[in-house]
Amino acid sequence: MKRVFLIVLDSFGIGYEPDADLFGDVGANTLHSVSRSKAFSIPNMEKMGLLRIQGTEVEDQVKTYQNEPEAAFGRLREKSAGKDTTVGHWEIAGLISKKAFPVYPNGFPDEIIREFEERTGKKVLCNRPASGTEVIRDYGEEQMKTGGLIVYTSADSVFQVAAHEGIIPVEELYRDCQTARELLKGEHGVARVIARPFEGEPGAFRRTANRHDFSLEPSSDTMLDYLKREGLDTIGVGKISDIFAGKGISRRIPTKSNTDGMEQTLKLLKEEFHGLCFVNLVDFDMVYGHRNDVDGYARALNEFDTWLGVFQKGMQEEDVLLVTADHGCDPGFPGTDHTREYIPLLVYGKPVRKGVDLGSRETFADIGKTVLDYFHISNQLDGESMAAEMLV
Structure with missing residues (x-):
């Protein structure tokens, strides 16, 4: 039974994008900032190929693994007009937002x-x-x-x-x-x-x-709508259901923290379902990124990385795991706002070819397109599928 676990490490950017000057974010790099912490240790993500991704930079003390990466890996650029949670997740799900949402630097009218x-x-x-x-x-x-x-x-x-x-x-x-x-x-x-x-x-x-x-409800269909129409499960863990205003979600599991979110996801790994488990781990952004807490961010990554090793051991034959982000929030960068950054993509499981370099993708929407390809669902989403490159 095919299952996809799509986990968003909220704000885990890996380097500023070419248009970062439009957002005041030139120089931002969440991964690099966090790697400066003595608490930083993510061996499982390193083994998957995180540090092989084009453009990644970390401090010298971080170990890089020389063996073949255990996952497919790459980075994705945001095409939407914004750098917030909503447009990031919508784009991951195959919907590029061409118009920015309104902001209020002087307060509301x-x-x-x-x-x-x-x-x-x-x-x-x-x-x-x-x-x-x-x-x-x-x-x-x-x-x-x-x-x-x-x-x-x-x-x-x-x-x-x-x-x-x-x-x-x-x-x-x-x-x-x-x-x-x-x-x-x-x-x-x-x-x-x-x-x-x-x-x-x-x-x-x-x-x-x-x-x-x-x-707000997404302005058009996302991968969640396509999956749900085909009768597949669409499980939102954390604030996923909120982000999509419930549209396309068949089951909502709210969480209170990263730890709770990981526990709920591990429970779902042991359940029988057919479809997508879409997870947001918000503490990286809300608790550490916005508060410029580099060491706290590093410890949260360590906790996730340890959990990741346990999760991988419990995966079934047709399970596919995707680990990514929705924007950056560099805790070592001036200010406390989100940062316009590339996001990482690690894809793991028995249906996935090991060591495939997916390169630098033009849009987050390639993720949603690929998920639907895995389930053989034709669609009109934005983006290009990576399925032919990485699936066995």
Whole structure:
């Protein structure tokens, strides 16, 4: 029974793209920055061929394996007009976004905020670009006193809403975010509205694991829609279902952390299903990349790499594993925003030829095209399939 496990290491870029100057990201390289950490050790991904990928750079102390790589390997360039989670995942799934989502470097327009306040009955605090941890530090106490909503954004196309769980219950915050999602369409159609609940006391606030994303629906079919129409399983682990607004997803498994996501994926490896398991491990981006935590990022990669060795041993005859990313978020680069980078691709399993260099691909969409080829599903997705190059 054919199964594909597609795992996205959220933000694990491997070097800036040719158009990085348009994004202020020339010089960004998430892999290289993380490799500077003494905690960096990823032997399983190295054996698969990670460091054989064109253009990869790591610090000298990192070991490179001389044996034939155990996987097919390559890098992919983003063709979409953006560098955020939504367009990255949509492009992986075969949909290139030619128009960028709106961003708000000066905060959201007054008319949007007034309408949001009227619909929710709550006062808006902040309304400017901000770090998620800093904004609850600066506005958390006021939010608790007033019962308002902390609204903020970033360099990405996001409308983020934070509230203390003890003041506004999580389900109520989700309803408020759904209200924002209904409001933010057309000209102001941001990619994601994100609920950001927190807990704790002034001076010691912390975000909880109850984040929830409310995304726009993809503008056309993705590989998920094609798979589902053919009666195949499409399992979204982590925030995958949120990113695609549930479109094309047959089963949703939310997670609270990378560790939880890996545990859920290992459980699915032992289940019988036919189709795709699409996984997002968000901590690389949310917990480490955006917070410029190089050592934390390295330790998270180590944890994944150790888990990867266990996962590989449990794979079945027709299982194919793809490990990739959706953009960069270089923790050693100035600023805390995503970075315009190539993403890695490692493809492993008995149906895959070992040591195949897939080169430098023109779009992330080659992944979705290849997945559908493996299941022999004709499609009109963007991208070019790699199946003939790497499948036995």
